[in-house]
Amino acid sequence: MKDSALIVVDMIYDFIDGSLACQEADKAVANTVEYIGRNHPYPILFIRDHHPANHCSFAAQGGPWPPHCVQGTRGAEIHKDLLPFAEEELCFCKGEDPSREQYSGFEGKNEAGQSLGEVLGLMEIDNVVICGIATEFCVLNTAEDLLKAGFKVTVLKDCIAYVEAQGHKEALEAMKAEGIRLI
Numbered sequence: 001m002k003d004s005a006l007i008v009v010d011m012i013y014d015f016i017d018g019s020l021a022c023q024e025a026d027k028a029v030a031n032t033v034e035y036i037g038r039n040h041p042y043p044i045l046f047i048r049d050h051h052p053a054n055h056c057s058f059a060a061q062g063g064p065w066p067p068h069c070v071q072g073t074r075g076a077e078i079h080k081d082l083l084p085f086a087e088e089e090l091c092f093c094k095g096e097d098p099s100r101e102q103y104s105g106f107e108g109k110n111e112a113g114q115s116l117g118e119v120l121g122l123m124e125i126d127n128v129v130i131c132g133i134a135t136e137f138c139v140l141n142t143a144e145d146l147l148k149a150g151f152k153v154t155v156l157k158d159c160i161a162y163v164e165a166q167g168h169k170e171a172l173e174a175m176k177a178e179g180i181r182l183i
């Protein structure tokens with residue numbers, strides 16, 4: 001499907017085995033690798049949480065989270081099993097402004113300063129398939145922004161991981177009610 005793309009949200013080490021390790025993260029990564037194997041070739045775009053050390057979402061600055069995905073650390077790196085699929089111009093960083101929380105990857109920027117939404121437009125993508133971490137934060141917010149921007153959105157429910165089971169369940173219900181397809 002040349003008008004479709006896969007968007008991998010925050011499959012980076014701090015959300016897998018690091019300071020904010022999420023439930024089902026290893027399974028979500030393995031299932032994503034398998035999904036890519038079955039659906040290749042297929043443009044794959046990566047979103048990365050990528051914070052300065054003094055980011056406002058960290059507890060020391062009054063935020064809700066422990067330090068995570070700090071620029072230049074292993075915790076901010078894409079999982080090694082997915083890294084071979086990550087092209088630099090299709091990797092989008094978010095959360096780089098120390099004063100702003102950014103759960104959605106929609107306005108994430110690549111090295112050239114282009115946003116995810118802009119690049120999807122240039123690639124003439126209509127359908128986006130989303131997987132990643134965490135369901136109730138960055139997956140939910142990214143999926144909702146893409147839906148609002150007019151894309152057809154599908155979430156791979158075996159390829160997502162979460163902070164809490166209840167929040168995961170509620171986020172899936174909310175997405176379904178909004179018209180996001182869950183498969």
Ligand SMILES: [Zn+2]
Pocket residue numbers: 049050051057068069095
């Ligand atoms: Zn973050």
